Amino acid sequence: xxxxxxxxxxxxxxxxxxxxxxxxxxxxxxxxxxxxxxxxxxxxxxxxxxxxxxxxxxxxxxxxxxxxxxxxxxxxxxxxxxxxxxxxxxxxxxxxxxxxxxxxxxxxxxxxxxxxxxxxxxxxxxxxxxxxxxxxxxxxxxxxxxxxxxxxxxxxxxxxxxxxxxxxxxxxxxxxxxxxxxxxxxxxxxxxxxxxxxxxxxxxxxxxxxxxxxxxxxxxxxxxxxxxxxxxxxxxxxxxxxx
Amino acid sequence: xxxxxxxxxxxxxxxxxxxxxxxxxxxxxxxxxxxxxxxxxxxxxxxxxxxxxxxxxxxxxxxxxxxxxxxxxxxxxxxxxxxxxxxxxxxxxxxxxxxxxxxxxxxxxxxxxxxxxxxxxxxxxxxxxxxxxxxxxxxxxxxxxxxxxxxxxxxxxxxxxxxxxxxxxxxxxxxxxxxxxxxxxxxxxxxxxxxxxxxxxxxxxxxxxxxxxxxxxxxxxxxxxxxxxxx
Numbered sequence: 487x488x489x490x491x492x493x494x495x496x497x498x499x500x501x502x503x504x505x506x507x508x509x510x511x512x513x514x515x516x517x518x519x520x521x522x523x524x525x526x527x528x529x530x531x532x533x534x535x536x537x538x539x540x541x542x543x544x545x546x547x548x549x550x551x552x553x554x555x556x557x558x559x560x561x562x563x564x565x566x567x568x569x570x571x572x573x574x575x576x577x578x579x580x581x582x583x584x585x586x587x588x589x590x591x592x593x594x595x596x597x598x599x600x601x602x603x604x605x606x607x608x609x610x611x612x613x614x615x616x617x618x619x620x621x622x623x624x625x626x627x628x629x630x631x632x633x634x635x636x637x638x639x640x641x642x643x644x645x646x647x648x649x650x651x652x653x654x655x656x657x658x659x660x661x662x663x664x665x666x667x668x669x670x671x672x673x674x675x676x677x678x679x680x681x682x683x684x685x686x687x688x689x690x691x692x693x694x695x696x697x698x699x700x701x702x703x704x705x706x707x708x709x710x711x712x713x714x715x716x717x718x719x720x721x722x723x724x725x726x727x728x729x
Numbered sequence: 730x731x732x733x734x735x736x737x738x739x740x741x742x743x744x745x746x747x748x749x750x751x752x753x754x755x756x757x758x759x760x761x762x763x764x765x766x767x768x769x770x771x772x773x774x775x776x777x778x779x780x781x782x783x784x785x786x787x788x789x790x791x792x793x794x795x796x797x798x799x800x801x802x803x804x805x806x807x808x809x810x811x812x813x814x815x816x817x818x819x820x821x822x823x824x825x826x827x828x829x830x831x832x833x834x835x836x837x838x839x840x841x842x843x844x845x846x847x848x849x850x851x852x853x854x855x856x857x858x859x860x861x862x863x864x865x866x867x868x869x870x871x872x873x874x875x876x877x878x879x880x881x882x883x884x885x886x887x888x889x890x891x892x893x894x895x896x897x898x899x900x901x902x903x904x905x906x907x908x909x910x911x912x913x914x915x916x917x918x919x920x921x922x923x924x925x926x927x928x929x930x931x932x933x934x935x936x937x938x939x940x941x942x943x944x945x946x947x948x949x950x951x952x953x954x955x956x957x958x959x960x
Contacts, residue, residue: 534837535836535837536833536836536837559839560839561839562839563836563837563838563839564838564839566837566838566839568834568837570830570833570834571830572829572830574829574830574831574833574834575831576826576831576834577829577831587838588838590738590741591737591738591741591838591840592737592738592839646837
């Protein structure tokens with residue numbers, strides 16, 4: 487489980503996150519929704535350590551991520567996988583080398599064992615047989631899937647996805663959603679997805695947090711989202727035309 | 730300082746260093762060869778043009794060209810060119826990784842990104858750039874000999890006689906000190922500008938330009954400083 491305790495983040499005089507408290511349960515698809523520019527991505531960056539919160543704590547299963555020593559921090563990070571909005575695949579490496587990357591860096595697996603693990607991960611995302619292709623040679627949807635394969639190459643406990651469906655057609659978008667859901671359930675990981683795609687929310691979401699102007703405006707179960715009684719959230723859902 | 734922390738996996742860093750040695754060393758060999766040969770040839774012709782006098786023996790031309798190549802032309806001109814070629818490549822490669830979130834991906838994985846990206850390039854530069862400078866010294870002299878023979882100004886024997894007469898091992902040591910200093914400047918300045926890139930494609934270009942300009946200025950400044958201190 488990941489817990490956020492009173493997270494504040496400011497850039498100069500501008501306060502982006504204004505005291506976020508939240509819990510993300512293990513084995514569930516936790517969705518963070520909200521309009522662009524309200525702090526979703528900054529919150530995720532604070533959670534994975536790409537930004538340091540001005541104050542507050544990020545707790546990974548009783549480990550205070552924001553106050554760990556550098557080496558301890560690196561140990562926790564090995565348990566984290568992240569799918570970036572632009573996939574962030576290493577473009578000088580092949581698909582196989584991308585997925586193999588963390589295995590090479592952090593395990594003592596033999597090349598044969600690494601190859602087996604890479605093949606397993608690529609099969610999980612339904613992308614077998616593209617090992618020797620470079621990221622520039624595959625489509626956006628394929629890159630997303632390879633990004634997921636890379637994220638799960640190590641036995642991760644936490645999976646972060648920043649706008650996993652951005653720039654994808656509806657069919658591929660649905661495939662990615664289903665993939666994230668099945669991986670979360672199969673590997674019993676804590677998945678956190680930043681999105682403003684309400685179809686994703688209703689299709690695969692378990693718990694939802696609605697971020698508005700840097701605050702946790704509403705949180706609860708997906709099934710309760712339409713009856714939340716929160717005007718801002720209702721407006722957001724109506725605007726997405728999925729109510 | 731994070732760049733110099735213990736590597737996550739030494740073998741991976743060694744592999745990356747060898748790859749970078751190939752990129753920096755072998756990748757720059759052609760341009761270094763061309764520059765060195767022409768540099769030596771042109772210097773020979775110009776020195777001969779300025780020293781036309783029955784009172785000056787022809788081997789003096791070989792002596793001046795060989796010393797100039799070793800002390801200044803081969804290390805400094807070669808490294809100014811490498812600042813453009815290698816420096817811009819390093820800055821744009823790392824800068825592109827920064828703006829496309831690849832460096833963020835490394836950080837999230839728990840990898841020391843500055844160490845992983847910059848350290849192999851610095852070590853590779855420190856190994857390969859002095860090698861390129863030594864090659865450049867030899868080829869400058871070869872260019873000088875060729876130009877002398879081709880123009881009939883002096884024979885290769887006269888050139889070599891002058892070069893041998895004025896050769897001091899300390900000059901070669903001085904050239905290598907310069908080469909190591911410039912290699913460090915090129916790789917660190919370029920890595921820094923690439924790593925601190927923010928924005929998009931436009932900023933990657935700006936970082937690349939800054940890397941070349943700052944490296945060149947730092948090379949010229951340290952050239953003066955080293956000459957003042959060591960000669």
